[in-house]
Amino acid sequence: AQTVTQSQPEMSVQEAETVTLSCTYDTSESDYYLFWYKQPPSRQMILVIRQEAYKQQNATENRFSVNFQKAAKSFSLKISDSQLGDAAMYFCAYRSGDYKLSFGAGTTVTVRA
Amino acid sequence: EAGVTQSPTHLIKTRGQQATLRCSPISGHTSVYWYQQALGLGLQFLLWYDEGEERNRGNFPPRFSGRQFPNYSSELNVNALELEDSALYLCASSLRLAGADTQYFGPGTRLTVL
Secondary structure, three states: OOEEEOOOOEEEEEOOOOEEEOOEEEOOOOOOEEEEEEEOOOOOOEEEEEEEOOOOOOOEEOOEEEEEEOOOOEEEEEEOOOOHHHOEEEEEEEEOOOOOEEEOOOEEEEEEO | OOOOEEEOOEEEEOOOOOEEEEEEOOOOOOEEEEEEEEOOOEEEEEEEEEOOEEEEEOOOOOOEEEEEOOOOOEEEEEOOOOHHHOEEEEEEEEOOOOOOOOOEEOOOEEEEEO
16 A cells, blocks of 8 residues: 655745645555645645656646655655745645555645735 | 536534435546545545446445446445544546546535534
8 A cells, every 4th residue: 555644744934935845655656646736725625736657857837846756755845936825735645556546644834924 | 617516515414324425527537536534534545436337445344335327427325324424525536548537626525423
């Protein structure tokens, strides 16, 4: 079974600054997918970014980018130019070959105005 | 394009009763997934349906069951409700196509068991 670990329960960032959320995972598979989802207080889980394990290039999506280190099994999310609307719980997720997502415990991001 | 929809938004039941939760996937998506988000337990995979068949099941007792209809909508049934079944139940849908199988989530159904 895959294990996803998010070691930071909470992170706080000043508006317009940058914050990095860490995620590590444990797997014996060579082909898999990694995701970051955000869940604001409204509860809707929203896709932030996706990374295919076979791609060496780190995924970026506007102000969101990842640092994918396959050998280290690390998948961190960087939020640049943080905005008040970025405040949410962020979940790192691993998708295995059986299509199920395994989630980390989540990191609550607070944005200070 | 409409996203994943779930109904009802909230559901209150008493212990021992049955609960039925519904999910409509994004148009064109054939796969539906169910997850449980319980306080203190995080997000856990429950079930995966594709093309009307159950494809994978998480570590949950048999009283958690469901089905997928010909229009790809899905129902999750929880029988003999227990207090610890109180949780947010999230449904997600995807295409079953390599490279295009990202799961998109609905707003969830909050189940409270009294």
